[in-house]
Structure formats: C-alpha cells, structure tokens
Amino acid sequence: MRDERILQTLKDLEELENQPDLEEGLWRISFETGMLFNVLLRHSGAKRILEVGTSSGYSTLFLAEAARANGGKVTTCEMSEFKIKLARETFEKAGLTEYIELVEGNALEKIDELEGPWDFVFLDGMKDEYTFYLASLWPKMRPGGLVVADNMLSHDGYIGIEAYKFTVDLLDDAANVLVPVGSGDLFTCKLDEEAEDKEEGEGDEDKDK
Numbered sequence: 001m002r003d004e005r006i007l008q009t010l011k012d013l014e015e016l017e018n019q020p021d022l023e024e025g026l027w028r029i030s031f032e033t034g035m036l037f038n039v040l041l042r043h044s045g046a047k048r049i050l051e052v053g054t055s056s057g058y059s060t061l062f063l064a065e066a067a068r069a070n071g072g073k074v075t076t077c078e079m080s081e082f083k084i085k086l087a088r089e090t091f092e093k094a095g096l097t098e099y100i101e102l103v104e105g106n107a108l109e110k111i112d113e114l115e116g117p118w119d120f121v122f123l124d125g126m127k128d129e130y131t132f133y134l135a136s137l138w139p140k141m142r143p144g145g146l147v148v149a150d151n152m153l154s155h156d157g158y159i160g161i162e163a164y165k166f167t168v169d170l171l172d173d174a175a176n177v178l179v180p181v182g183s184g185d186l187f188t189c190k191l192d193e194e195a196e197d198k199e200e201g202e203g204d205e206d207k208d209k
C-alpha cells in the first residue's frame, strides 16, 4: 500500500478511535489484517467484494484499494447513522468513493437483495448474525471465492461464533482455515464441486488402467 492519501486516512482513524468522547466504538480490524486482505485480493484479482459491518470504513479502505487496482468495486453494509456519515467522510478523504457502494441499513435484510456473485466477502457485523449472513451469501459465492469471518479468536466461546464455526465445518463444498491474525479470521473457500467431481472421476479412470 503506497497511496499516501489512504495511509494518512488510516492513521487518522487509528487516532480517532482513542478519543474518549466518541459517540460509538469503531472496533476496527488491525492494520496487518487489512494488509492480508489487500494482498490476497490483489493476488486473486477479485472484483466483486462485499463487506458486512463498515463502521468508520477502516477495513473498507484495504478492500477498495485492491478493488481499484483490479478494476472492481466494494459493496459494504452499515446500519449505524453515525458510522455511515463517518465512513462516507473516510472514503472521500482517501479518494476511493467511486470504488465503494455503501448500503445503508440492516445487513440481514439488505444482503438478500444484493445480486452477487461474490469473489470475496468479509463478515464483521454482529457476531450472533454471522450464520444468517452466510446462509444468504453462500449460494452467491463464485467457486474459488472466499468468505472471511472476523473475531474468531477474540470472541472464542461466544454462541454466535461457535455456531458459525460449526456451520462452515458442515459445508460439503468448502475448505476452511483459521488464520491467527488480528482478532482471528476464519477463511472459507467455496469449492468448485463440478471440477472436483471431474478430477475424482479422472483419478478413478487412471486406477482402472
């Protein structure tokens, strides 16, 4: 990440969260977590990126910088009026507004209306709602696409987080890995079932030879 405007905006938000009179907590990801997303997105060329839980827009900047490089866009959903206003200011300051669509309202209702398909989804809303977000979004993930859920280590033992881990473990068409970066992120990759079946079939044919 070399864009000075974006780096300065990230720094400003890091300072803002220390203000004692802030209306609501910002609960941002760590800089390293953001950079991990950013390099993965650049590596994969992801264009259709969705985030649940914008807050100040801190995490969105890492996604949007990669979206700009890849010729894509980030859709991000937030329901707090205070944070919607703050996030819009963040996007303007960073010069990334044109690469971001901010969906205002409750993600539980809004994400059903979004079309997809999605290359990359970042779940960082209400912890009890993760399984509901996943139920709505999983059918709209492209094969090879990634769903990343935050706070897996920081909120270990919370019912919503445990329910989420249990749910992704049960998916037949998914590969999971927990990455101990920041608050702990669970990466779930959607497998291409048709390609997997074909490969298995070819393997069986080889065995017959």
Ligand SMILES: C[S@@+](CC[C@H](N)C(=O)[O-])C[C@H]1O[C@@H](n2cnc3c(N)ncnc32)[C@H](O)[C@@H]1O
Residues within 6 Å of the ligand: 026, 027, 028, 029, 052, 053, 054, 055, 056, 057, 058, 059, 060, 077, 078, 079, 080, 083, 105, 106, 107, 108, 124, 125, 126, 129
């Ligand atoms: C942990 S913060 C997100 C932090 C942000 N991703 C970052 O790293 O800068 C969670 C945010 O999700 C929002 N949120 C929680 N549940 C939501 C829902 N159902 N719909 C929309 N926003 C929601 C909260 O208002 C809060 O701003």
